[in-house]
Amino acid sequence: MANKGPKVSRRTALGMLVGGAAAGVAGAKIGLSTSSGGDLAAIAADRGLTGDQAEGALRTFVPGGEFDEYLIFASGGHSGQMLVYGVPSMRLLKVIAVFSPDAWQGYGYGTDQGDTVLDEGSDPAKSDALRWGDTHHPAISETEGQYDGRFLYINDRANGRIAMVDLRDFKTKQIFDVPNLQTSHGGCFVTPNSEYVHISSMSPSPVTDSGYAPLSRYAEDFRGFSTWLAIDQETGRFVKDKSFQIELPPYTQDLADAGKLSSYGLGFINSYNTEMATGGVMHDGQIDPAAALEATATKNDYDFLHIIDWQKAEAFVGSGSGVRTLNGMRVIPLEAASGEGILHFAPEPRNPHGVDVNPTGDYICIAGKLDPNASVYSIDRIKAAIDSQDYEGTDPFGVPILELSSVLEAQVELGAGPLHTQFDDKGYAYTSLFVDSAIAKWSLGPKAGHDADAFQLVETLPIHYNIGHLVTAEGDTVSPDGRYMVALNKWSIDRFPPVGTLHPQNFQLVDLTSEPMTLLSDTPIGVGEPHYVQMIRRDKLKGVLRLYEPGTDPMTWSRSPFAIAAGEERIERQGQDLHVYMSAMRSHYTPDVVEARLGDTVRFHITNIEQTPDATHGFAIPGLNIQASIDPGEVVNIDLTLDRAGTFAMYCTEFCSALHLEMQGWLQVAP
């Protein structure tokens, strides 16, 4: 388990490069009559780039008109959004509104789409109307363990919610406020054929009727929940009636992953705070730092890896008996989960973060942030231990604990603060080391093609700084690509110019095809604090739409009952309801003047009748807090009750043509 990897020289001598330039090497001439002289080496020298840096520039540049090979979908962290970057250029291609409204997209303000998705995704019994989220872990839908590029799921850690983004139009179609979760962390992951998307609680929830329970009754009255949300295969939506939860002890359930191939049918969740500490650093006005969770929740040498057999769980809820319903969700009680072989525990080094299943499904890799080792559990051993009931006992809630020595395959010393592991196509694992600010590359075992060199540290790459998660190309599938890795560094410190008191994070792109690994570029992240990302080959996004069918409601993918074609524009009064069937086309609305009276409800039904991709129009009525974005072919509805007289400008917010500014009109509200 010693570090066999070579020490990596991070800089090459600039002298060689400058020397080359000075020699006026004809071969590198690029024929442009520029002031630089046109020699690549001279240009690099002129800009003060080292050889490594010049290589990074050339390896990452993607010219306009050529497309990045991969896309990454990054959670926006507490911006509530999703970020789409190209790889290797690391250019931000799109910010998708997920849990936050965004006037720039269909979500808008005052539109049916935005309000419907956001309102339906916020359970009034759980919280006020939510307009933010703490996005954490995106997951792409899979077919046979491969990303299929159809749907994307992401959780709101804060509010125990999960959203579905449709990768045909990159719009959020559904937010589901998961019952019985107050926060969530264990997921999202999808099962290999997107049967389910999993999300489990982080802080356990009081399960009392009032929602209140004193912390003194933590063990009795608080519970975690592992949630298996069934997916409609056509629409990608969550189907609550086919979904279920498994009750868990009030530990803090952390990251999770799905079994695949050898471990298909299983799910894995890490946990910490099996001490069930509840903090309390201040008591009667006195401060006792030793009572902080960071001390009291880290006492046990081992916490519990949760091993869940979701196929057994599915059969159990199918049978109906013994299943409770809690806040509208079917729940398998903890006792049944333990007794029916649905839930097993295995000891894992204290306070782990990542649990990651390798591409073959044989190895479950645990990174324990307070343990310098990666701990590898084999699925063969786990299955055998379960079959033979090889238990070291049960936890206080009666969950059987598998014997550690029976299920642990290997431990590999990596460094300080290991958090999360990803995989390549050659049987190597890559684990982030938060405290060491490094990435450890290490070999897996025989089932991953290694034998003599199994389970050994190969190489350590310094990063800048304090890496959280990391991702490799198609790294969560049964066949990763190797190729690229992105380090999601939490601190950037000296890497970017100061832009205020809150600094960007740093995504570093690493080339995995070289030995040793090569750092290619640094990318500041100036929006949110991404926690995890998925990297998918761009050519897998086959379904991305360039243009809606005329009159489409993107929420249903069918023709909106309010759609019109050119010439069908009209205003219909039905009592105090004024239905305005409006078209938008460069560079005017039809109708462009609406005459209404105080107390009317204007119901705008706006069809963008353009047939040109990207000919998006906006529609804002500033004085009345309306702001919509309407893609070509799309229909947006806006209901507006007029409680104030006035003559209000309406205008197109999207710079659509040379006469874009003339695309405006008036809403008259007579007193």
Next chain:
Amino acid sequence: MANKGPKVSRRTALGMLVGGAAAGVAGAKIGLSTSSGGDLAAIAADRGLTGDQAEGALRTFVPGGEFDEYLIFASGGHSGQMLVYGVPSMRLLKVIAVFSPDAWQGYGYGTDQGDTVLDEGSDPAKSDALRWGDTHHPAISETEGQYDGRFLYINDRANGRIAMVDLRDFKTKQIFDVPNLQTSHGGCFVTPNSEYVHISSMSPSPVTDSGYAPLSRYAEDFRGFSTWLAIDQETGRFVKDKSFQIELPPYTQDLADAGKLSSYGLGFINSYNTEMATGGVMHDGQIDPAAALEATATKNDYDFLHIIDWQKAEAFVGSGSGVRTLNGMRVIPLEAASGEGILHFAPEPRNPHGVDVNPTGDYICIAGKLDPNASVYSIDRIKAAIDSQDYEGTDPFGVPILELSSVLEAQVELGAGPLHTQFDDKGYAYTSLFVDSAIAKWSLGPKAGHDADAFQLVETLPIHYNIGHLVTAEGDTVSPDGRYMVALNKWSIDRFPPVGTLHPQNFQLVDLTSEPMTLLSDTPIGVGEPHYVQMIRRDKLKGVLRLYEPGTDPMTWSRSPFAIAAGEERIERQGQDLHVYMSAMRSHYTPDVVEARLGDTVRFHITNIEQTPDATHGFAIPGLNIQASIDPGEVVNIDLTLDRAGTFAMYCTEFCSALHLEMQGWLQVAP
């Protein structure tokens, strides 16, 4: 005025480059033992880059740890935010929340800072509480006509508002809902010593008591307003009592610019729709496209350049007599503005967009989107014509119109759809051509150092596609840098991979130091639709703070009365008010458990007591819709009335340390 510019070959032969690589040129070796072989030309060839593209890569790459030379501040368009990019890397360094809340920053949800700025910036008499904006034109504060890097102003076109971002901490400190504007477009610009920031109306406002006026009374009851907001030189804030407006005819006032040096003391606003058309394409159910604004607002051959003497206006409001007060703002009536020499008009080719004053202040350049020419007015001619009352008449509102032939210095034929002009350090102007998808470089006149070659088109650079605004380095100052230009292209079409039905826009970076100009890179813009940007030398941002003084309220820059130091944490009950003086430090809150009762109001006063730059902590109470971000040294206050019993998790949303997940606590609300 013919195009003297050379036709630019946009591609060099790859053959030469590949040939160089094949020749194994030692001079370009960079000494890395990578799979690529380590030769720059070979790497470029391996990635399929042409010579031009390889040069673009090397000219734009900025390695981690080295800083971009310039920053650009881009309006976010209808995302309501501001985007900060580095130049030449074109990496997004930060998204600043301006008119929209953002859970990731101090703005947050439920915090005093966010709510105060956003609520104070939304006049309830004008609209519902606004949480979005259509940011258009950023302006950086100036001293003697140079960017001084202290404050940044940006308008919300939709809602007639303006915001101030403090460039010490990159946070929005004030939003001002400008009285008498319903939409705004003319600005922001600052006067050369930041005496004022200007913003004028776009759609004129009804000035009736009810806010309603029929469109048939457009000429009588609607008015535009040119707003001069005085700036507090210490804080950068708007001072309403020292500000004033100038009443304008109900034309559509468009872009604006401040005079400088030779034209110091003047301001310029373009206008269109001097026809005072109000649309009405549908009448009695019949559609008449000929009535659309795009036809009826483009009939006149000339609209009016508004020339405003803000020093005279300042003196007039200082005298007090003849000044009205309208909705709390001092207004110079149109009659007084015309009579006192405060307002003059000059004819300008129909439906212009940009009015841009060159660095010496001598030339006012008008780009008329329906006219292929740039029209250049000279300040000497304007001053002479005003002095001699060289009028061709007055408009219907009595505003004197200067004789066109007396004030027009030159017209330069540029191409189709000219919109906006920027300047370099060598007396050249750069005008965006929306319809031609190009940028025209042309020479100014003798006052800008040109004589024999004055006012001629030099060169045209194709861009991709449909450019709106453009910016040059320090282009709005008295001494632009030349160097770089960024084209803000509205359509990207085939330049980026499809990412849904709404495509990114395209910022293209152009090198101005070469002849001809060189396109360096394409950057997709995946958030909002930026309208205009400012480009400032990074070293001018001298005041950027890395760390607040302990206990700072960033809104006042003074010590918060609620600040605490370590050891001063406490909970104080005052009746039903529970004051929680909390500290945040890696990795716990003190106190971390708060016991309250239903009906209490908890008043959190949270001090981040870290002394490490960027050691930001979050504070979320998911069930209660609270989400804050607290920078080191900062104090954030949260008032929370408890109307629901429960035991709610609180946690840090910022990945602050290896034990970040343990940074959590509980708020107990007993029934």
